[in-house]
Amino acid sequence: MFDVWLWVLFGFAVALVLLAIYDLTQRRHAILRNYPVIGHLRFMLEAVGPELRQYIVTDNDEERPFSRDQRRWVYASAKGQNSYFGFGTDNNLNQTGYPFFHHSAFPLDGETDGPIPCLKTLGEWRNRADAFQPASIVAISAMSFGALSSAAIVALNRGAATARALHNTGEGGISIHHRQGGDLVFQLGTGYFGARQADGSFSMDRFVEAVQSAPVQAIEVKLSQGAKPGLGGRLPGAKVTAEIAAARGVPVNVTVQSPARHRAFDDVHGLVDFVEQLAAASGKPVGIKSAVGDPRFWSELAEVMAQTGRGPDFITVDGGEGGTGAAPLVFADHVALPFRQAFPTVRNALAVHRLDERIVLIGAGKLGITPDGAMAMAMGADMIAVAREAMLAVGCIQAQKCHTGHCPTGVATQTPRLVRGLDPADKSVRVANYLLAFQHDLMTLAHAMGHDHPGHITLDQVSLSDGHGRLLPATDSY
Numbered sequence: 001m002f003d004v005w006l007w008v009l010f011g012f013a014v015a016l017v018l019l020a021i022y023d024l025t026q027r028r029h030a031i032l033r034n035y036p037v038i039g040h041l042r043f044m045l046e047a048v049g050p051e052l053r054q055y056i057v058t059d060n061d062e063e064r065p066f067s068r069d070q071r072r073w074v075y076a077s078a079k080g081q082n083s084y085f086g087f088g089t090d091n092n093l094n095q096t097g098y099p100f101f102h103h104s105a106f107p108l109d110g111e112t113d114g115p116i117p118c119l120k121t122l123g124e125w126r127n128r129a130d131a132f133q134p135a136s137i138v139a140i141s142a143m144s145f146g147a148l149s150s151a152a153i154v155a156l157n158r159g160a161a162t163a164r165a166l167h168n169t170g171e172g173g174i175s176i177h178h179r180q181g182g183d184l185v186f187q188l189g190t191g192y193f194g195a196r197q198a199d200g201s202f203s204m205d206r207f208v209e210a211v212q213s214a215p216v217q218a219i220e221v222k223l224s225q226g227a228k229p230g231l232g233g234r235l236p237g238a239k240v241t242a243e244i245a246a247a248r249g250v251p252v253n254v255t256v257q258s259p260a261r262h263r264a265f266d267d268v269h270g271l272v273d274f275v276e277q278l279a280a281a282s283g284k285p286v287g288i289k290s291a292v293g294d295p296r297f298w299s300e301l302a303e304v305m306a307q308t309g310r311g312p313d314f315i316t317v318d319g320g321e322g323g324t325g326a327a328p329l330v331f332a333d334h335v336a337l338p339f340r341q342a343f344p345t346v347r348n349a350l351a352v353h354r355l356d357e358r359i360v361l362i363g364a365g366k367l368g369i370t371p372d373g374a375m376a377m378a379m380g381a382d383m384i385a386v387a388r389e390a391m392l393a394v395g396c397i398q399a400q401k402c403h404t405g406h407c408p409t410g411v412a413t414q415t416p417r418l419v420r421g422l423d424p425a426d427k428s429v430r431v432a433n434y435l436l437a438f439q440h441d442l443m444t445l446a447h448a449m450g451h452d453h454p455g456h457i458t459l460d461q462v463s464l465s466d467g468h469g470r471l472l473p474a475t476d477s478y
């Protein structure tokens with residue numbers, strides 16, 4: 001017995017010596033050359049840092065992008081559990097911009113268990129053949145098959161079907177996993193995936209084919225997104241599996257690039273023409289999605305729409321706090337306005353021509369938590385699109401590894417071993433539960449404020465903390 005342990009110790013010592021020799025001779029990591037063997041601890045701790053911070057160090061409101069309280073609320077809602085919090089708030093109510101909703105002395109009674117319909121009809125202002133009133137004010141925001149796994153897309157699509165919410169395909173085309181019964185918004189990014197020629201330019205024939213092949217209810221032309229505005233995207237060849245290639249209309253195993261700008265148009269008039277061509281060919285309402293940068297674009301778009309009576313049926317405004325599969329830090333942190341500044345830029349430009357009353361405004365950017373969603377509606381959003389909150393409902397733990405392909409929960413990866421862990425049947429129920437619980441919460445808040453629909457909440461019913469113990473009317477800020 002003693003001998004065995006001696007051998008184990010000897011083996012361990014030899015392994016350490018070999019590791020030390022490797023560390024001293026390698027040239028990639030200075031820290032290992034300087035601190036052989038022990039330097040590995042630093043890499044191990046760095047690798048598990050987010051998890052350690054999550055479980056041990058941070059308090060309920062510290063973590064970003066979603067705090068522990070926010071995630072707990074999504075998880076509990078998704079599991080159909082009690083999502084109430086006990087013992088009162090642990091938030092600092094004095095943070096700058098912290099919203100307070102004015103409850104009414106005469107609140108309304110009533111419960112809502114189903115989806116809340118949008119107050120406007122999508123496509124009405126341009127009389128599109130297939131104009132419709134969305135059954136749910138909450139939709140699943142664009143996330144492509146490629147950024148997300150097949151199992152995650154299936155769970156989202158089935159969940160959307162149950163909750164009667166729209167499910168945006170993201171810019172990766174319409175895959176078989178998107179065809180599980182949920183109504184789709186087909187997104188066209190600069191790569192025109194699912195509707196492109198071999199050279200990457202837009203193909204109207206393929207577009208019409210794609211629309212007719214699936215329950216597409218609307219089209220969204222993506223100009224930009226909050227986390228990486230003004231940038232294209234790249235899907236490495238290793239991730240372009242046969243299924244992903246089929247959905248996108250690209251060759252298997254070859255890296256695909258989506259350019260920074262559209263090839264189908266060059267300016268605002270061209271954009272409006274493109275929108276009208278898509279609508280004419282498909283009969284569907286057509287919208288655009290964008291983050292907000294140069295404000296002159298929005299004034300010009302509104303002017304062209306007002307003058308010509310043509311243009312998008314809806315606009316999705318993505319806040320700079322939005323998520324993505326992968327983005328350079330400077331873009332995620334410093335480009336594009338946050339939602340609360342971005343949305344009024346668009347709304348006010350449209351309001352000059354009263355277009356804000358006619359087209360549907362969709363907000364995105366961390367709005368899937370009730371106070372933020374309610375704030376967006378008070379600011380004039382007709383609908384809310386949720387991406388990462390829906391990922392949380394599918395089981396995401398905010399490991400922030402979407403860009404590595406090693407998502408531990410199988411949500412944002414194409415690695416079969418990791419995807420296998422995600423059961424779409426179970427998780428689709430969670431998606432539906434979350435979508436409905438969120439709307440239930442929004443309606444409960446609306447009732448407390450004396451309204452029968454969250455879309456009736458107005459900015460003059462909201463005050464914001466100025467961070468110094470005083471309150472500002474939200475109407476002064478936005």
Ligand SMILES: Cc1cc2nc3c(=O)[nH]c(=O)nc-3n(C[C@H](O)[C@H](O)[C@H](O)COP(=O)(O)O)c2cc1C
Nearest residue numbers: 141142143170171322323324325365366386387388
């Ligand atoms: C994994 C992932 C993939 C995304 N892919 C797309 C995309 O293909 N097209 C797009 O317009 N936005 C994409 N987005 C942005 C979301 O649709 C959404 O606008 C943004 O994350 C803000 O919503 P959230 O705060 O609820 O996540 C993606 C976001 C994530 C997290």
